[in-house]
Amino acid sequence: MRLHLALLLFVLTLFLGGRPLHAADGPPNFLVILCDDLGYGDLHCYGHPTIRTPHLDKLAEEGIRLTACYSASALCSPARAGLLTGRMPTRSGIYTWIAEGNPMHLGQDETTIATVLKQRGYDACHSGKWHLNGLFNSPEQNQPGDHGFDHWFATQNNAIPTHENPRNFVRNGQPVGPLKGYSCQLVADEAINWLKSRTDSSKPFFLNVCFHEPHEQVASPSELVKTYPDIATEQAEYFANVTNMDAAVGRLMTALDELKLSTNTLVVFTSDNGPETLDRYPKATHCWGSAGPLRGMKLHVYDGGIREPGILRWTGKIQPGQVSDVPVSSLDLFPTCCELAGITAPPRKPLDGVSIVPLLNGKKFERPQPLFWHYYGGLGNRQVALRDGDWKLVAWTDQPTSKASGGSLVKGMVPVMKSTRLVGCELYHITDDIGEQKNLADQEPERTKRLFDEAQKLYGEVTAEGPDWYHEMPRVQK
Incomplete structure (x- = not known):
């Protein structure tokens, strides 16, 4: 009987195409692929009617x-900090995008x-956009190599002058100079070459x-671009991108x-x-990204x-072919990698x-705790969000942030951020109202108060931890 049961379980495992994951199986490899400003609705497998993404469609299958x-955030630098640390980026003092020279x-x-x-x-390799410091490739601030990457090929922010033939990549501290090709292919080339050239291929990698x-x-x-002949040029260039x-x-x-x-x-x-909003700044002429059925954009x-x-x-x-509506976050990557690699996550933070x-x-x-977001420059003075199961709260503070929206850190911003409190909110049943159109705050007063109080608590906690870069000693000390 036990033999028959074991055989049945084995057959089911083969049929389902997967088996339970355990650290005892040996540490796995991790390949994280992060895009920049890609919208929820920009892939064919997420419903875009025109853009062709056959490789990602296959990956999803x-x-x-x-x-x-x-x-972890509504814009670039904080999102990257959250993914790599598993912590709300405000805790790390990464409040917004990092301009060149910013502290x-x-x-x-x-x-x-x-x-x-x-x-x-x-082994660990970073290939592509870094955007986690203002003094890129300078000993005055931490670089990818100071955060665990044995090999790195990166830019501070965007590919310059464009994705084509960029000239601002640095490899392990040495400027590479002008390159031929398109940024995504050059970044993939570096990653593939690194995989193939590792001296000890038996070691796991990140x-x-x-x-x-x-x-x-x-x-x-x-x-x-020519494969989208019925689309206006700038839009076709985005689709081709x-x-x-x-x-x-x-x-x-x-x-x-x-x-x-x-x-x-x-x-x-x-x-x-x-996705970026079209024409938010003068050079944003190709921003034809789609958020699909969702409200808002970058x-x-x-x-x-x-x-x-x-x-x-x-x-x-x-198991292949799954579609999951369970809320997950890029913040979850850190503890997930730790568990699969058999590592106890650092307890001090x-x-x-x-x-x-x-x-x-x-x-x-x-999830034992709600998902939480804070972005001081949030458009429309909507700076905080919290998701608890099927419900999502969107909140604002007593200090409008129109001047901060989309900008990098300036003197005086952090003290204002730390001194504000949440003063109002909206509530959405996000699973039934994916477009966040029906505010239920008045119909759900008890739930609204409970989630608002939780958001206020978390807001105070993460803003208290974040440093004021203009008034505190730099935290480099390498």
Whole structure:
């Protein structure tokens, strides 16, 4: 009888295409692919009627397509800080995007995924946009190599002058100079070459691939632009930009297959924030991103700014063909990697993310704490959001932020942020009202008060922890 039961379980496992994940299986590899300003509705597998993304469509078919995948923030630098640390970016003092020369940076006292995995014997590589310091490639602030990456190929922010033939990449502290090609393919080239050239291929790896696409300044191969003949030129260039990024993802997946790494590599694909709004600044002429059915776009704490495409694939481990509406966050990546690698997450700092290994195993996953967002420059003076199960609260403070919206850190911003309190809110049943159109705050007074009080508590906690870079000693001290 026991033999028959064991055989049945084995057959079911083969049929489902996956098996339970355990650290005892040995530390897995992690490949994280992060896009820049890619909207929730920008992929074919997320409903875009025109943009072709065959490689990401296939990736979704081979794993889990997440329909409630959230970024840590509504814009770039904070989102990247949250993903790497598992902590609300306000705690780290990454309040907004980091302009060149700005004092904001990811301090040495912040622990990244790469750092903890390196202690477990991992190799770690970062390829692409960094955007976690204002003094890029300077000893005055921490660089990717100071946060656990053995090899790094990066830019401070955008590819300059455009995605085509960028000239501002740095490799391990040395400027590379002018390059030929498109940014996403160059970033994929570096990642693939690093995988193939590792001296000890038996060691597990963490590979952080951060495309510049489809952020402005958009540039796309003419042959791909021509495949959208019925679309106006600037819009077609955006569509082709996403398709070019998709092709780079396909090359990464082919490399994993050729190196026989797919069965021991968890692939995570997502975006840093929602799509850019058209013409928000003079050069934003190609910003034809789509938030799909969501309200808002980049810089909003409505879901259009923070809910992103999310795909998880682990060949032979994760059951393919799944679609999950369970809310997950990029903050969850840190504790998930720790659990799968058999590492105890550092206890000295509060983590805001939680391990989603139960979800990967096909089990029920319940989040013990609400998801929370804070962005001081949120458009419309909507600076805080909290999601608790089916409900989402959007709140604002007593200090309008119109001057801060979309800007980098300036003197005086942090004291104002720390002194404000939440004064009003909206409440949405987000699972039934994905577009956040029906404010139920008046109809649900008890629930509204409970969630508002929780949001106020978290807001005070994370803003109290964040430093004022203009009035405190720099936290480099390497």
